[in-house]
Amino acid sequence: MTDMSTASIQSNYMEMVRRKRLYGGAALSLFALVMVSGFMLADSRNAGGFWQGIPNIFDFPRDVWKDTLPKLDQLPSHFATYFPSLIETINIAAVSTLLGSMLAILLSLFATRGLAKYPALIGPVRRIMDILRAFPEIVIALVLIFILGGGPVPAMIAIAFHTAGSLGKLFSEVNENADLKPIEGLSSVGATWTQRMWLGVIPQVAPNYFSYAILRFEINIRASAILGFVGAGGIGYELKNAMSWGQGKYDDAAAIFILLFATIVVFDQLSSYVRDRLISKGGH
Structure with missing residues (x-):
């Protein structure tokens, strides 16, 4: 058998x-x-x-190298020229990350089972987050540029919308792992829904929120640079102009490439360090 x-x-x-x-x-x-x-x-x-x-x-990289090599002594002045545009790009990413994160927190709390104030709205709110992250930033930015004109504002709004949808999904998953005992304790003493969320949920999930927001900020720097190609301002707009001029301006393009690359590396290392610190503190 x-x-x-x-x-x-x-x-x-x-x-x-x-x-x-x-x-x-x-x-x-x-x-x-x-x-x-x-x-x-x-x-x-x-x-x-x-x-x-x-x-x-490899034709374009070769042309950039040939145009830049005799003008290496001019790179520091190019860095100084385009540094304000780089700061504008970082500002776009920072403001859009902040606004998108705030909206994501609100959406995630309304989309989490067991925490939502109106359970009937969980499905619709989740679909809203799906829609926000379904459209690429460049599509939203092109529509907003047509309505509002060129500049950093359309880029900021476009990135903030996409950030809200992406982070809202991640934040809602974090919320589902929150301990409900503090919330039950607050409910027993008559706390409102806002007080329960602010005092019972946010302190538990804030480190994960911050970790995801830092990672998203790094992503948004790249997005804001790309949106400059469609007239949304920042260093991407300067890069588009330098490349459009062709040979004779490729040293400007090389300086912008170096600035952008250095910025992404710095913020990548910074965000990795902050996330590691948050994880290590959470582990203790």
Whole structure:
């Protein structure tokens, strides 16, 4: 009886393994087919063709290097020229991260089961967060630029909307792990919903909130630089102008590249350090 049972278990296991391999192979084949067909379609619609353009992929970096090498002594003055634009880009990212985080906290509290003031609104609020993060920042910024005109304000609003949707999802997941005992204690003494959230939930989840917000700030610096290409101001706008002028201005483009790269590295290291400190404190 035991041998038959063991053989049956082994047979069922091998059948399950074969089925998983079959499904995995079919999914991988479908993925490869979609990738190949999508690439062929994109290549057929690309001006000049992808394969014909591959030999020219290093032309722009080579032109930038050739234009910048004789003017290395001018790079410090270029850094000083474009530093205010870099500060504008950082300001856009900082303000949009702050506004988006505040909205994300509010949305997450209304979207968390067991914490929401109006349980019937949990589904609609979650769909709102889905919509906010479904549209890329550049799409929202293009619409706002058409309405409000160029400048940093459309970029700030666009990034803040996307940040609210992305962080709202993460914050709601953090809220679900909060201890409910402090909330129950506050409820027993007649605390309002706002007081329960402010005194019972926020102190527990604030370190995770801050960690995610710091990470998002780093992402938003890149986003604000990219939005400069569509007229949203900041260092991205200056980079677009420098590249549009072509040879003779590539030393300006190189200086902007270096400034932007150094900024992203600094904030990446800073955010990693802050997150590590928060995690280590949380562990103790």
